Amino acid sequence: MRIEVARSAGFCFGVKRAVQLAFEAARTTGGPVYTLGPIIHNPEVVAELARRGVRAVGDPRRIKNGAVIIRSHGVHPRVLASLQRRGLAIIDATCPFVTKAQRAAAALRDEGRQVVIVGEPHHPEVVALKGYAGRNSLICDRRPVRVKSRIGVLSQTTVSQEDFIGALLSFGRQAADIHIFNTICNATQIRQQETMDLAQRSDLMIVVGGRNSANTSRLAELCRTVGKPTRSVETEQELRPAWFAGVRKVGVAAGASTPASTVERVVRRIRGLTTGKTKAESRKRGGKHSVRGN
Ligand code: SF4
Known part of the structure; x- marks a missing residue:
């Protein structure tokens, strides 16, 4: 079975920038660091940041001191003004x-x-x-x-x-x-077009990304509009061997908030499931897999 990964799968420019700023803040900011809501719609990245002391907070009134990261979606000007009035340090990761x-x-x-x-x-x-x-x-x-x-x-x-x-x-x-x-955004258009093109030349589409990511859900929706069976997964653990029965080519797409490492794990697991190889074996093969036949 062939596996092809969409070229644009994974972080877009704005998300990459926001995540980099958050990890940098974790390293360099002395006091507490918060993000207003999860920095991206990806539970793994959010959990890793939490381990490094960057906490996601839903209600800005709960932030009493320290630094606040504005995520790539931006924030209502009233909320921004209130954070500034209260003397909190603002790290603006709003996508340009x-x-x-x-x-x-x-x-x-x-x-x-x-x-x-x-x-x-x-x-x-x-x-x-x-x-x-x-x-x-x-x-x-x-x-x-x-x-x-x-x-x-x-x-x-x-x-x-x-x-x-x-x-x-x-x-x-x-x-x-x-x-x-x-x-x-251009990045969105390119990703959507590439995903639809890939869906057209695949028997099955796997769309990787957080369940609460609007752009990931949209990709799955677009694959279905071109009439292809489509499965959405957050991680490789959700893949099921039965999905791949009779499939000759699988396309893998991912939303703008999906880390490359998650896409790679999904591809490795698909390969492992469809060739019957163990997880360790398929990891050993690792490497590049943008287009790969088995
Ligand atoms: S506008 Fe949104 S999709 Fe486009 S680069 Fe910025 S964060 Fe990414």
Whole structure:
């Protein structure tokens, strides 16, 4: 059986940067270090950071002193202002692409437009973006929304182009004056396209990533839209030998918050399961496996 790993599988630029900043803070900051929510949607990385003294906290009011890392999704400006007022050290790991979207939202708001954000209402990036977009702003998640006649439109960075265009078409029927910022992240587009291409030439897709990672779930969804059987796993432990019966080629994709080491372990385990080799044997073979036949 052949195994092919999507070239873009694993950390994107923004996540890599945030994780590096968090590990650096663990090494160099004397006092307590917190992240507002898990730094990435990956339990293994979050647990490793916790072991090194970087704790994820849901409620910013619980942080009394020390340093706070703002994760790649960014944070609502009100929360940021309150952290600053309380004299906490801020380590800003907001992805520069997300910062750009926040600036665009503020610019559209300042033009006096109703800002419409295409994305998932409860996603932390969208919650933060809405803070910059102002009180009149709206979030559009695949369901139709009524918009005013003068609007500004942007999106969550991980939205698919199809969803963004679909939303724009529906706004075009209602609004007379529309200013559009395309804030979809290139890394997301490339990853989604590569994953769909890989799904098309595979018999089975394994999508690796945290269950609460929106971009990982989206990859699995896209694989299914091209009609391929798809399994989502967080770790290699979840793989089942029965999934691979009759499969000649398996594609492996991973979300932006999945470490390369997790992808490698998944590939090793697939190879071990499908060749009947023991874990130790398959580890010994290790090495590169971007495309490999057995
Ligand atoms: S997906 Fe794009 S916008 Fe989001 S963190 Fe990664 S690089 Fe930044």
